Amino acid sequence: MQEQPRWRRYLRFWGPDIAADVDDELRFHLEMRERDFLAAGLPPAAAREEALARFGDPDKVARWLRAHDTRKLRRFKRTQAMSDLLQDIRYGLRRLWKAPGFTLAVVLVLALGIGATTAIFSVIDAALLRPLPYPEAERLVAVYAPGQNPFSFPQYLDWKRDTEVFADLGVYWRTTYALTGAGEPEMLQVGRMSASVARMLGVVPRVGRLFTPAEDLPGTERVVMLSEALWRRRFGGDPRILGRAITLGEQPYTVIGIIPPGRRSTVPTALAAAQELDLWMNLRLDAKKNATRDLQFLDMLGRLRPGLGLAQAAERTVSFARGLKEAVGTDQDVTLLPLERLVIGTARPLLIALAGAVAMVLLIACTNVANLLLARAAVRRREIAIRAALGAARGRLVRQLLVESLLLALLGGGAGMLVAWAGVAGLRALGPNSVPRLAEATVDAKILGFALALSLLTGLLFGLLPALRASRTDLAEVMKEGTRGTAGGPARERLRGTLIVAEVALSFALLIGAGLLLRSLDRLLAVDKGFDAERVISSYLLLPSSRYPQAQQQSAFLRELRERAQALPGVQTAALVSDIPLGGGANGGFGIAGREYPRGKDPFAEKRIASPGYFEALRIPVLAGRVFTERDITGAPPVVVVNQALARRYFPGESPLGKRVDFRWDTSGMQEIVGVVGDVREQALHQPARPAIYIPYAQRPADWAYLVVRTTGDPHGIVPSLRRVVAALDRNMPVADVRTLEDVVAAGLAARRLGMALFGVFSVLSLVLAALGLYAVISYMVVQRRQEIGIRMALGAQARQVMRSVLGQGLALIAVGVLCGALAALWLGRFLAGLVFGVGTTDPITFASVALLLAVTALVASMVPALRAARLDPASVLRSE
């Protein structure tokens, strides 16, 4: 036997009252001394005086002793507690080791719950909680025209004068440039920005310098900063690149700096789209060339004056906008958007819904484990009762059981971290462009801390109730129950029933979420996009102005390109368009002949430039009139085609054919509407089509185009021949952004698919857990009722009746659970409102299917124990009792 630690010896004399003990000891001393003096013949008064004189100051000594003993007792208690805890942990571990099946089941359930929660938390942490990578990001605001629209250059110049609100204001836009002259031509993602934007982003160049304000102005040198990735990829990381010129869009640009990799190396809108930039370019915008207020393409970024809140700033911009309106005439309202709102944008509701969903999964896991613990506690009642009878304090018993559940939780948490780690990796692989900043999600120290806290919390959550319940065990009652005494009594059964109801309700709510998202996705896939994406591939081409300075050359190149592509074997239709559907594009005001609109209230439309064959290639239906032909060229009567939305909006009750409109995008004069085509969702799948005008390339030349090709076979198969066609026409022109339209459609659904997939996984998980829980509870009830069932069968009950009675118990639990779940789902639906499409959050079909699914699951889960009950042999049951 282990030697008893020394401090245990002290336990014997430490009573509850240190002060009394000290007084007793000292009084005993004084009285003994006094007695001896009396015996030696001193008179009583002198004896007492002499005793005190010999002793010194009893009060002072007593004070010292009391302080000393109190300190020592406290130290002792701490040691004692630690030792008890260690003992509890050892004991708990031994018990868990002896029940490997139970332990494994609990750890697995917890690992899934904690792992899923941690993984989702790490995504939320990256997207919502971690501050944006820019310095003083809380003072940065995205400034937008109403409807989150960008600005024109004159508007930017107006707002730059508002120094009351903005300490710093700048503009940027994302564009592309072809890099040539060093190997394969490549299309680069470019952020063109004012010096102030580069400053606000707070990037420190690895080498070189940032832009200067002078470089915002037209006529200055063309300068760029390279991303480190591009620098290494294309220039071998050569430090002598500084000051050298590279060729972008056929123009020389001087490299002035290298941007280190990292999260500051990109502009907010690129961050929101989870995109990297290859290089930064100075603004160099000419006010004269960009004088029109219709050309809105600039993203504005501002830094608020110190001490100015968002609400105050917004208020002040209103008065400034009023002044502008008087001066300029058009509406100049702006909205200030905190930068994190811009970056997270639409992903926010999804993340919040996911957080809720994963919390429910965790709750279900906890409930399940609590149920397992309750079942185990029922088995351990005798052990606990005996320990209580042998003098274990109730607190100690509760602690013992809590330590056990905390151990389980920590084991589960440990395994959960593996799940989380795999989950985060999986999420990043699954949808790199679905949630902004997803790439930043990692399992770091903070996440591990979160998982640990979560484990401890869950341990308390699922452990406390069973522990308290088990410790309240009445010894006499347990002993009376004898060997069959694993019964929990009605209270215990009610508790387990309640837990099952909670589990079912939670999984019902989750399944509703998954169901609604599934139906939304289904509806979105069924949405009439207005075009047929199948077997269409698109690529982007940019014509450098150095070699194609004139409209004539641009038109000639594009026509030649289209004709050669059309001639390729395997190509059904080749056509050009200025922007492909589902990605937005140019839009603005247009004019209608014979109608006057107040300034700023002009008719508004999406504007596209298209070649003949475009509507055919995308199978956009022609509803009236005709579409573009090869005869719609310069010199021929100017024509446009409009969509149905425009016809309905601006020409209600009359035919738009023959009407004349002003396209107002580098065009002069009026164009005649010659055709009406079907509506195409130009913005996004879930956004209904807006009015749109199409103009032929031959009559409104442009130096860029998307080449869209409908193929007869696999669209990817045609890409090499397309590249050869382009290279044959212009060796230095990169073919960029090669995607099938089906990929374009899928990319628009990525976030929804991710959300759906996660909700799906969570809800299936919860369904399985609930089914297992139900199965366990019903099985347990059958064991409890063995004797009763045996008697009933002996008295002539049919197997069918027994089964029905057992199934009835399961179904009753499910029914209550479904009811609670339905109420919860009705209430929780609001959090999904921003995510569903085409269905209400109270969609009766979803509710009915989920209820049915749960009912069937419950039936299956109860069937096995019910069958077992029905097969009981009454004779053997009764004998065994």
Place this chain on the structure above:
Amino acid sequence: MGREPGDLLQGTLGLLILKALAAEERHGYGIVRWIQDVTGDVVQIEEGSLYPALRRLEDRAFVESRWGLSENNRRARFYAITREGRQHLHADASSWMRFARAVICVLEAEPSVV
């Protein structure tokens, strides 16, 4: 050595206590009485200081204590020497004896002062 005789006695209080307990366990007053009897009341310690000294010895695990009944059936705290206490007593007593003998030698050297 600037030791006053009083200091010497104070410093050796622990030694005296351990010696008092070497034969049997005693309560605090018992320790005082034993020292008084053995020295013929020559060594008079301030009795109050006995108890802090006992606590310190206990902290160092040289003595241990328990509540018991005194010879006149009163509740009293009894102290007993531990194994470590005995070892310490042995070592301390030897060095004290050497020191005392050395002092006696010095004092008895010619010319005699006593």
